[in-house]
Amino acid sequence: MIEIRDKAILIDDRPRLVLSGEVHYFRLRREDWQDRLDKLKAAGCNTVASYIPWLCHETVEGRIDLDGRTRPELDLGGFIDLCRANGLWFIARPGPFVMAELKNEGLPYWIYEKHPEIVPVGWDGKPATTHTVDYLAHSFLEEAQRWYAAVMTVIAPRLQPGGGNVIALQLDNEIGMLSWLSNCPDLTENVLADFAAWLKTLHGPEALRRRYPFDIDAAEARRDGIRSPAESYAPALMRDLGHYMRDRFARYVATLRTWAESAGVCGIPFVVNIHGTGGGRGLDFPTGISQLYPCYTQDTGYLAGSDLYFGNLTFDNFQDLYLCNAFMDAVHRPEQPPASMEFECGDGNYGNTYGNRLDPSAADFKARICLAQGARLLNYYLFAGGRNYKLDPPPHDGDDRIAFTGERHGFAAPVDPEGRLNYSYPRLASLTRTVTAVADKLAAMQEEHDRVAFGFIPDYFMTEYHYPASAAMTEIVRNLKTNRGPGAWETMARAMLLGGYRFGAVDIQNRPLHLETTPVLALGSARYMDTAVQHKLVDWLSAGGGLLLYGEVPRYGMEGEPCMVLAEALGTEISGFRQASDRYFLSLAADGWAAPRPEVRTHFAQTFAVSSAEALLRVCDTGEICGFETAVGKGRAIVIGAAYPCDIALFRTALERLGAVAALRHDCHDHGIFMTSTANAAGERFIHLLNLDGFDKRFHLYEHGRPLFGGREIELQARDGVMLPLAMRFGEVKIDYATAEITAVRPDCIEFRPTQRVDVIAVETAREIQISSHYELQQDSPTTYVVSLCPAPLHDRITLRHERAGG
Template sequence: MFKIEGENFVLDGKKVFLNSGEIHYFRIKRELWDQHLAVAKEAGLTTVSTYVPWAWHEPEEGHFDFDGHTSPERDLLGWIKKCQEHGLFCTLKPGPFILAEYRGAGLPDWFLERYIPDVKMHNSKGEPVSSDGVSLFHPAYLEKVQLWYNQIMPLIAAHEYNKGGCVILMQICNEIGVFSWLAHQADYNEETKKRFITYLKEKNSDINYWNKLWKTNYTAFEDILLPPDGKEPYTSVADRGRDYEWTMFWRRYYADYLRILSKMARDLGVSLPFYHNLPGWIYGNGYEFPVNITMYEDLFEDRSDIIFGVDHIPEFMSYRNLHDDRIINDITSAMQGNKPLFAAEFQCGSREYHVVINPAEMELFYKASVANGLTGWNYYMFSQGRNPERKGYSGSTFYWFNPLTPEAEKTSAFPLVQRMSKIIQASENIIVDAKRKAKVGVLFYPPYYATELERPVGESNIVFNFSAIRRGAYFDGLLKALQVLNVDYDMLDLNKSAFNWNKYKQIWVFSTDEMNAPEQQKIVDYIQNSGNIVLYPNMPVREMNGTACTIIRDSIGVKPIGTDAFDSALIDVLGSKDIKCANPQMVFDEKDLKGAEIIAQNIRGKIVGFSKNIGRGTFTHIGTWWGFDTETHKEVYTKLLQLSDAKLHTSNSDNYFVNVRERFTSEGQAMLFVGNYYNEEYSASVTYTHPATGETMKMPLSAEKMEMPNLYAILSPIGLKLNENLQLLHTTSDVLNIEKSGDEWTIQLFGNRDLMGELVLEGDEIFKIDNIYSHDISTQYKILKDKLVVTYSHPHKKEFKLKIIEK
């Protein structure tokens, strides 16, 4: 049986890492299917994934082909059968939307020709929107989707693994919020207005409530006008507040749509786990991803059985985006709760020919993704494809630089995928259970990213507009700094109450003019209960809907007396001078700060930051923000972190250009990541926490430092148990396999030739080891205290075996 239990995929009672690759059967000649599947198996994949295009299988209305009678590449039944014959599980993604660079996003031509423009998204002027998006609740659309599901869902249900088939997972539609996000455009179809009014009535059925809130004079709900399109500036605080309800409505809209599709599939016999995919990377950066995940807020935790897969397409890896994938993973975990962290589209090739990826950067990304908590991924794409005639959005070719060409020829990307499969398999039990140990928390506030329809500030009386500063102040500022500083932190969804606030010695809050009352109260409660808050750049003055709300200010007993702004703004913070910061700065009167410590002033002598004891806790406020632009920013972040007694690191490096992090299991094992995101070699010594004893350990153990190759990462199991009395403590090599035959252990390894090779064993049985050798390389070994240290040089691009002989 395949199922989801908490944060894990479970196969026949065992937690597994879902190691999948995308192969589109409809983009490959049928006579080559066996070859592609055989190579997927050779690569170590356990699962293959594919879209099932509605347009491909219903080329004419009412005429379905799943057995290939109109085209061999339409034989979906044959594809599923071949997956099972090759010992592979299968994930199916039947839309209705698939996108996937398929013309019409996978909707049939006959449907678009018949119902366009009526079924399309419309702007506020009633004009069709130029995109592939449709009005998701248009009766004609839902009617045809039901007929498509009537055909495809029984087929999927009949081939589920739990019923003797090989299908283990199904995607419900695909990236449905992407059309509004990219176009910055809502759908103003008449059905949308009806649903919006219903949404408002459910929240408050008194029209006078909304009139008072929005400063309007509607006599009935039917009179309500929808907010204007995204280019018209806000006319007032109330106008901005109305848009907040409009934005929250869209979260319900998308949730209701996916619930309808889920119910259709369940009613037709599908019992598989469902997931939906989340986009967000833009040209190598993930700072817009949080916008997309907030669109599905109404489906998270126990509000649906859908899990949300991450679309991880970074395009390149470097110091510029070294933090993005971790933030995306952390926000996904924080919002969706106790569910697996799965990369549904995991870069393995390029959608655009001019974006050339290489295995070295991808290896760094893949290893970091494990360190950042993924418990499953789907290489997108494993196989390159050729589009059926007139079906490709980008012409005849689909994707480039993949492990496999359409003709099933291996490329330079294949060995990495194969090696990552071995790495996962060798340490799978640790990877699927490992968790971060953090005493620092960072709050994520979803309304600050609910901005896909946001309009210009206009007359909305905003000092700090969150959408304008969140990248510099938060995503590329605080969060990047924490990663560069190797600080262990957890991302916490402020809209939830489920996490244990008291677990954290310090919590950081990115806060602007607006924050709802319940969330302000949570922050105050944490402070008064011995918490340590660092809040910047402003204490809120109103709720998201525009209602005045100053719970934090009132509790602290301090409010600013105004703002200051000047060219080339600089402030002094905690003894650090001339810190570059943003305009404006919130200014405070010293008379109002009795009992508080002044910690920040701008260079004009005005107070812009303070720390104050409140109840049993401490409130630290900086009334401006800075990014991560200078070395002194690193210094100031460190000083603010040190205001609490939180343990900041479980692992660390003596070189800030070498990034480290560690995750732990409850069984005394861990995974350690050591990464160099720079295009230059750096020397470093790394420390980490022994997962069983809590001791601080060192890598390398046999030398003072090691040279970390450029754009390279170590991903080492820590405390990997060979048996009860012998553990692999750490290694600078990739562990690919471990076997024992009689008195001989064989450890299969791989490493970078520019990185020293070291493998450390511990446990009582190290004293029973008679010899360590390799037929492939020269080795040396010695006992250092209670550890056995093996050193060697890595051969170039070759796996090698280390033999350990017991007496």
């Protein structure tokens, strides 16, 4: 039995880490399957994932080949069984959409030809520019159900609860992404009729007539009114359409799950993956969360998996990954853990041009942050490349191949299309084997948080559809994008992480806001904020909450209607806005407790007239207040209404004044260190550290002001990451602390990766620690200190052998 419980994946009632690699069986010769599985196992993975492309298995309507009759590499059952013979679990990803650079996103050509009505049109009735379809079109559902019925006959007998190795089933892939990226909502006649029925249940007849000045029941008026909205109701339509699409996607996912369960696929999680990262950043990733969270929170048994494409994890974007994981967790059901279904793992050479080359640390760093934040499943994508064979019958589209990447596919993968290992493989394998050594510990650990959370408002990211001709829609989207991400993420979140804060996120739109769980809130705020959310923040503040607001104090609700609930509670009047130009060098001066600080340049400032608040920031030439601290009932708020730079000390002081103190600190003046900690119910812990820079750093670590690791100096190598154990027990051996990283655990020994010039492992045990030429033993009962004799660069492991006393 496989369960999602207490933010863990339990397989046979045991918390497990699923470390998977994506291997496309259909892109490999059957005789190459074993070679790729060997390389995957050697890298430390315990699972294989693969898309199951409808395009390949049913090139001709009604002729589904899942057993290799037409091509040996299409024997899906044979591949799953080979994985099982190799001791590997399997994650099935049968679509209907699979993307994976396949033509038609993995749908058969014939389905578009047979059912042209499923192809959407968008704004102004223009044809969709992508190969998407109307998910809930009756004819598409009929064809997709037949496809699912066929695939499930292969998957159902191979489920892990029944003795097989299939541990999860992904439902479709990147739902809604194509329409979002093209700003082309699916507005077929079927969707418009369904949308109209949904609107009636939401608003009621009278409210609906006031909201939309056309007959929602008349097909022609509805078509024109929705596809080409008038400015008077455009903001309302943008919001309604976004909420409706969430509901539509959730119904689609529930339908797919029903088909799978009806075919006997039960007792395993159903996965919904979330799109949105790109260009090395995650600023738009929460749009995917916003679109899909009702899909995977509508019932138990779902698991959300991210698509993470960040390239190198650096000083520029590390906070993006941390926030993406936190925002996913903010909307999860209580039992759901973070997971990633497409975890970028290669060298970045996606176009086969050598125009993008990632550092070997790229996947290592991203995996370490995800695991530190409680991820239980990572699927390395794409682990092994392959070949795009030619379709039969040919579509006569230039090359007739299954995908648009040419004959070879997966140029960037750690295992290339020919099966050769590239430079990204060794470090990925080293990381995975290290994680495997302590997987039982990590699988039950949670990140420890300070008394602060980051605020998440899903509707701030509901910007995937906006009518290009609408100035109102465009302005709302522009302001939300400006305030929800770049400023708050690159300034406030980065300052918090570099200042040592460990934090999660809270969905302040849909979840209660309690002082017990969220005493302090950091919030990126826009000019627009829903009235109910403003009231919720005011009630929480009045009860004693501490709010650090960065961006703009809202003036409007989400549809552009005036709403000053939060501003009035803060005792402020929004007096204006200042914008820099090529002739106006907008600058800010610190005031109050924020002073003295040098003046700083900025591009934007919201100005306030306040009566009882303490001014913190002012516009230099006018003296207008653009940052302040004020009391709200029993609580306090600090508002930074300007694009203020990443001043770590300022944000730390602000949070401390609100009641949130970072427990972890270091004394490295160069910053560039990410740190957090995880713990389990037994009190065992890891300190997770990353050096984001290309030079070594030396520092001491403190927790609540007390030195960690015996006060010893830590040296973190350039672009290196470590998980250092605290109070960790392996049988009769307890590791009080270690400056080296555990890489293997066996009954008679523990192996470590040295990380320092002189590593120290503090051990408590009744067993005898064997003498070695690699270390010396120093005794201070009850602790034995194992002190390395070789510096880390000259020695790749410390093997701590132990045996029963007198053994």
